Amino acid sequence: MSQFEEVFQKSSLHPKPKGLTLQYGTAGFRTVAKHLDHVMFRMGLLATLRSKQTKSTIGVMVTASHNPEEDNGVKLIDPMGEMVNSDWEGYATQLANAEQEALCPALKDIIEKEAISISEIASVFIGRDTRPSSESLSQAVLDGVSCLGGHTQDYGLVTTPQLHYMVRSRNTHGGYGTDTLQGYYQKLSEAFIELTRNAQNHTDDQKRLVVDGANGIGAPKLRELEAFLNSELLVVLFNVGCSGKLNYLCGADYVKVHQKPPQGMHMEAGERCCSFDGDADRIVYYYNDSAGSFHLLDGDKIATLISTYLKELLIQAGLNLQIAVVQTAYANGSSTRYLEDILKVTVYCTKTGVKHLHHAAQMFDIGVYFEANGHGTVLFSKKAEEQIQQLTQDSNVSKAKKRAAKLLKNTINLINQATGDAISDMLIIEAVLAIRGMTVQEWDSIYTDLPNRQLKVKVSDRCVIDTTDAERRAVTPAGLQDAIDALVKKYTKARAFVRPSGTEDVVRVYAEANTQESADDLAHEVCLAVYRLAGGVGDVPKPDHKH
Numbered sequence: 086m087s088q089f090e091e092v093f094q095k096s097s098l099h100p101k102p103k104g105l106t107l108q109y110g111t112a113g114f115r116t117v118a119k120h121l122d123h124v125m126f127r128m129g130l131l132a133t134l135r136s137k138q139t140k141s142t143i144g145v146m147v148t149a150s151h152n153p154e155e156d157n158g159v160k161l162i163d164p165m166g167e168m169v170n171s172d173w174e175g176y177a178t179q180l181a182n183a184e185q186e187a188l189c190p191a192l193k194d195i196i197e198k199e200a201i202s203i204s205e206i207a208s209v210f211i212g213r214d215t216r217p218s219s220e221s222l223s224q225a226v227l228d229g230v231s232c233l234g235g236h237t238q239d240y241g242l243v244t245t246p247q248l249h250y251m252v253r254s255r256n257t258h259g260g261y262g263t264d265t266l267q268g269y270y271q272k273l274s275e276a277f278i279e280l281t282r283n284a285q286n287h288t289d290d291q292k293r294l295v296v297d298g299a300n301g302i303g304a305p306k307l308r309e310l311e312a313f314l315n316s317e318l319l320v321v322l323f324n325v326g327c328s329g330k331l332n333y334l335c336g337a338d339y340v341k342v343h344q345k346p347p348q349g350m351h352m353e354a355g356e357r358c359c360s361f362d363g364d365a366d367r368i369v370y371y372y373n374d375s376a377g378s379f380h381l382l383d384g385d386k387i388a389t390l391i392s393t394y395l396k397e398l399l400i401q402a403g404l405n406l407q408i409a410v411v412q413t414a415y416a417n418g419s420s421t422r423y424l425e426d427i428l429k430v431t432v433y434c435t436k437t438g439v440k441h442l443h444h445a446a447q448m449f450d451i452g453v454y455f456e457a458n459g460h461g462t463v464l465f466s467k468k469a470e471e472q473i474q475q476l477t478q479d480s481n482v483s484k485a486k487k488r489a490a491k492l493l494k495n496t497i498n499l500i501n502q503a504t505g506d507a508i509s510d511m512l513i514i515e516a517v518l519a520i521r522g523m524t525v526q527e528w529d530s531i532y533t534d535l536p537n538r539q540l541k542v543k544v545s546d547r548c549v550i551d552t553t554d555a556e557r558r559a560v561t562p563a564g565l566q567d568a569i570d571a572l573v574k575k576y577t578k579a580r581a582f583v584r585p586s587g588t589e590d591v592v593r594v595y596a597e598a599n600t601q602e603s604a605d606d607l608a609h610e611v612c613l614a615v616y617r618l619a620g621g622v623g624d625v626p627k628p629d630h631k632h
C-alpha cells in the first residue's frame with residue numbers, strides 16, 4: 086500500500102466533522118476538544134513533512150493553554166524551539182479544513198511547493214498538558230506521524246516550554262541542553278544555585294514563594310524541579326490540580342484580567358506570590374499589602390526588573406552590548422516611559438502574539454521580550470553569548486568584571502531561549518530579587534502603572550477592523566481612528582486602541598489614563614465607537630464597571 090493510500094485510510098479513522106473550518110491562529114488551533122481529533126492526526130502528518138523539509142526534529146504540543154478545560158488545541162514547534170514558520174501556518178489551516186477526498190491532494194501540494202523529499206527520515210517530539218482530552222488527542226498526532234513513516238518521541242505530560250526546550254536541545258546536539266526532563270531540571274537548577282550562591286537576600290523567609298499552579302501541568306513539573314533545587318527556593322504550591330478545575334478562577338490569565346488573586350490560595354499580607362497559566366508558559370507576580378490592597382506585577386514589570394538587572398551587569402562587566410525591550414500595544418505607558426527615559430534602553434513595539442515579539446527580540450544583542458499578560462523571555466545573540474563566555478575565561482580582568490560575567494553566563498543558562506517559560510522566568514525573577522536584595526514591594530515601586538481597562542465588543546465581522554503601527558492605530562473602518570483620537574484628547578495621560586482578537590470572535594479595546602475612572606470611561610466610549618462604526622451586534626456595550 087502506498088503511503089498516500091495509508092494516509093487516506095487512516096484519515097477516515099480520524100474523520101473531519103463535515104463543514105467544520107478552523108484556522109491556525111495566534112497560538113495554533115484552539116477549540117472544543119471534541120472537534121479536534123482530525124486536526125491532531127493531520128498535524129502529525131504536517132509535522133512529519135516539516136521535519137523532512139528541515140531535516141530536523143519538529144515538536145507538536147497538545148494544549149489549549151489558559152482556555153477552559155473542555156477546550157483543547159495544538160501548535161507546531163520549529164527546529165530552534167520557535168513557533169512554526171508562517172507559511173506553514175497556512176498549510177496547517179489548509180490541511181485541517183480539507184475534506185477527506187481533498188486531504189492527499191493537499192499533502193501532495195505541500196510536498197511539491199516545498200520540494201520535500203518524501204524518503205527523508207523524520208522525527209517528531211510530542212507533549213501534552215493535563216486536560217482529560219489531551220491523551221487521546223496526542224495519540225491521533227502519533228498516528229499521523231507514523232502514517233508517513235516518521236519517528237516519534239512522546240514526552241507525555243510536559244509544560245509547553247519544556248517541549249520547546251526538548252526540540253531545541255535535540256536540534257543543537259547538546260549545544261543548548263540535554264533533551265530529557267532530567268536535563269531540563271539540571272540545567273535550570275544548576276544555574277539558579279550558582280546565581281543565588283552569594284546573593285545578598287537569601288534568608289529562609291526570602292526564599293519562600295507562593296505559587297498558583299492553575300490546576301495545570303505547571304504544578305507537578307514544579308514539584309519535580311524542587312527536588313533539584315537543594316531548598317534554595319521554598320515553593321508553597323496551591324491549585325495543584327487534585328480537586329480544582331483547570332484555569333477555573335485561578336491561573337495567570339484570571340489574575341491579570343480580573344486584577345485579583347486566584348481562588349484556592351492562602352496569601353499572607355506582603356507575601357510574594359505568582360500564578361502560572363494552564364500550560365506554564367505565562368507568569369505574573371502579585372502581593373496583598375497590609376491594608377489588603379492587591380498589587381499585580383505583570384509582564385511589563387517583569388521585563389523592567391530583568392532589563393534593569395542585565396543592564397547593570399553589562400556595565401559592571403564593561404561589555405558594550407545593546408539591550409532592547411520588546412513590548413506590544415498593551416504595555417502600560419508607565420513601563421514604556423520608564424524603560425526609555427530612565428533606564429535608557431531601546432523599546433520596540435510589535436503586534437500581539439509570542440512569535441512577533443520573539444522575532445523582534447532576535448534583532449538585538451540582548452532582546453528582552455514580554456507581553457503584559459506574562460508571556461516572555463530573553464534572547465541572547467551569538468555575539469553576546471560569545472563575548473560573555475570569553476570574559477568569564479579571561480584571566481586579565483578585575484574581580485568585579487569577572488563576577489558580572491559569571492552572573493551573566495549563569496543567567497543565560499537559566500533562561501529558556503526557545504520560548505517564554507513560567508518556571509524559568511520564575512527562577513530568574515527569584516534570582517534577581519535575591520541578588521539585588523529586593524523585596525516584591527521594592528520591585529513594584531520601580532514605577533507606578535497607569536490605571537487601565539480592557540473590554541471587548543461583539544461585531545458581525547471583526548475583519549472589518551484593520552490596524553497598523555503594531556496594532557496601535559486602526560486603518561479601517563473609515564472614521565474609527567479619528568473617533569478614538571478625539572476621545573483620547575478628552576483625558577489626561579490617555580491612550581486607547583482597538584484590535585480584532587486572534588483567539589476569540591470579538592474586538593478588543595484597551596484604554597489607559599491618569600485615573601481608573603477616566604480609563605474606564607474612555608474604554609467604554611471607545612467600545613461605543615467600535616459598536617457604531619464597525620457593525621456592533623447584540624446589546625450596546627454598557628460600562629460594566631459601573632454595575
Ligand code: 16G
Nearest residue numbers: 111112438439440460586587588589
Ligand atoms: C495567544 C498568544 C498570546 C497573545 C494572545 C492574544 C502565544 C503563545 N499566545 O494566547 O501571545 O497575547 O493570544 O489573544 O502566542 P487575543 O488575540 O485574543 O487578544
Ligand code: MG
Nearest residue numbers: 150362364366
Ligand atoms: Mg499558555
